[in-house]
Amino acid sequence: MSEQLACSVSDLAPGTALQADLTLADGSDTPVAIVRSDDGDYYAIGGMCTHGEVPLAEGDVEGCHIECWAHGSRFDVRTGVPDELPAMTPVATYPVRVDGEQVLVDVDNPLTQTS
Template sequence: MKEHVADVGDLEPGEALALELDGPDGSLVPVALVRDEDGEFHALSDICSHGQVNLSDGEVEGSTLECWLHGSTFDLRTGRPTGLPATQPVPVYPVTIDGERVLIDLDVTANLNA
């Protein structure tokens, strides 16, 4: 189910926002909502697969998000690590823009980690 999490104007290009959303099983899911430098929105797990810290506190560079703790970088589209030390991907979730509303669907994991 798509959930309204923000409005388009809430994030400038190059910014990330930490969210806690209700998952399909009722548990809270930490999600980083990221607007890349081209203005596109992405949603991925807010927990680094290497350091277990919030990715939303890191730096957005192009279409990647860098973990602030050890410098791992993740592709915003696929969740795949693009820089060490992380070797495991993080889940990504579909984002839909409906007018000015940003919607995330936690019922679907959209990563392309295979």
């Protein structure tokens, strides 16, 4: 597992998100939305809305969903699946591990991928 530091635990209050640019195995960077759900759990999903290339981390977090601010598409941060149109394509989800004060994400081994 090739975990990378995405942020610190203190960077995210429950119900918030931030964008981290992480490095893939091939050396390219990829935007990842780090989300802390209302219940305090951490999730990592593809950082761009699949409908309009808008940063998802700028959207509102409600429960285990994040809403794209531009067109209202809503994604389940646990699965990456959109459950509100206009987005129809899921975003990738990535393994997250909290180690002390560090939130670590493994972008090289996605849990789910876009189709």
